[in-house]
Amino acid sequence: MKTTVAGPMVPTMARVNRVRKETHDTFTLELHPAYGQEIHHFAAGQFNMLYVFGFGEVAISISGDPTNPKPLIHTTRAVGNVTKAMAKLKTGDMIGVRGPFGSAWPVKHAEGDDVVLVAGGIGLAPLRPVIYEILANRRKYGKLILLYGTRTPSDILYRKELESWRSRLDMEVYVTVDRSSVNWQGNVGVVTTLIPKAGFDPQQTTAMICGPEIMMRYVALELQKRGVPMSSVFASMERNMKCGIGLCGHCQMGPTFICKDGPVYPYDKIRELLLKREI
């Protein structure tokens, strides 16, 4: 289906229904469409362009439940001009939304497989919709394993939710931190060190990775060592985006446009690109 650009470049107005502070630099916004407008259904892995009045727009992955897309949920790290302004929004404030854009995690394709999700830092946010969707259709999947690494214990996102997932008998959750703190009793080390801890059938596994590029490279390498075929590994990429619809050129990585060919790629497709510097 073709859409003309006047449409997709114009935001839909939404109202902040709730703001949740997640960690010292991350927050989650719950958005409701304003003025009787609709919020579109999204697939796990897709993103929206969020506009803060006068500041500008940023591409933010959707971190809510695809099977129940209202309200629209975005978890963001305050790192740039727009996201820092976004962090100051309060309940009742308004925001512009364009989307959803981009490719999705292979949630359907993974049916029947063990599913291994590997997240680094804020990379957990784009993977959370996968967890919701699988838990809503739990019987269709083999094991569900989340391997999550952050810098420090205070950077752990969705802490309560992680605890509730870990308490389930049908999901395995492993968390590690790069640097420990006094009260931390868990794993210390990079997220790849969690891979040997998890029990899954490498030949019957779909793996989805989201985090810094260097982390994704090493995770893929480790999964490969475990015998997971690279055709079963998927990764989500990130680049500067201005339009989200393949017209502004900013998000190119080699021959691909991350906004329309990605952000989720079969790992095979981007493996070589990840080895090239400044691509």
Next chain:
Amino acid sequence: MSASESAAKSKFVLRTNQIQALIDFLRERGYRTAGPTIRDCAVIYDEINNAEQIPLGVADEQEAGFYRVKKRKEAGYFSYVVGAHSWKKFLNPPRFTLWKAKMDNGEMSLVVDEPQAVPHYAFIGVRPCEIAAIAVQDRVYLDGPYVDNLYKERRSAIAIIAVNCAHPGGTCFCVSMDTGPEAKSGFDLALTEIQETNRHLFVATTGSDLGVEIAKALKLEPATPDDIADEAATIKRAAGKMGRKIDTSHINELLQRNEDHPRWNHVGDRCLNCANCTMVCPTCFCMTVEDTTDITGKTAERSRRWDSCFTIEFSHIHGGAVRTSASARYRHWMTHKLASWQDQFGVSGCVGCGRCITWCPVGIDITEEAAAIRASSRGE
């Protein structure tokens, strides 16, 4: 194209004193006429309504980092090639307001302005490489999952009066890119200027219904076999006078497998990252958006404007730019233009117009860079 291209390619003669009639006809048909004219010692494209605005008796000299227009007695109406401007400025305005929004007591809403009339242009003097460039941009803006309406509504309203090249410039290489020096399609009317001691006329080829209508309205005489032979000879001579050439065989694979070739550092050391090449390129399409607020802070505006992959901000994400070095930025541009563009849009992003070579302040030459990489390429 205003109408179907099915119209037979008939050849007529357009006299030099009929250029005004051609302009008048197009204006009466509701087109704004744009064509080459002289400003700031250069041939640029602007609105013209008088045949005298077309630079008769002017030729150009182009080399890497060098551009001059010269008055020449023997020069005709189109004895120069392309300048820094291209038609993309009419089809994709360099800056355009996308929308405005207002904030009133915490309520944000879009401000809907009266829609502006879309200008209908007739481009006079479109070179074959430029027709190819418009076709390349068509693929970018019209063939993807999202259509750029801003471009579409301008593009669908244009008429193209092409001019085949008789005097290629020092940086031209359309023959290598298979885009010229003769326009094969994509025009309403294509002119070839024939100039001899006592004979100065245009052979006009119709390429659409509009072209046929022009021939009828201006009562153009059919071209004689001599005229047609002269046209062919003019184009053949032009094809032999290309200032540059480039070997495009397997260039996609060549560049994508040579991303660590030392030549990228060599060119990165010379490149000023000034973005000239991307601004003058008739196919470069990258844009950015800009947000502004008025002094009260209650009205915000979002515009799009041309952008360049040579700026450091272009690839900025949290943590910094992806392409921090000049060599990486040049590599990105050239690899995209000549190679990965083919993966993305099924066509080369380069049409061989030579603008990037001419307007590079340090004379970096894309044909030379590609040849250097080919000469010491990494193994197959």
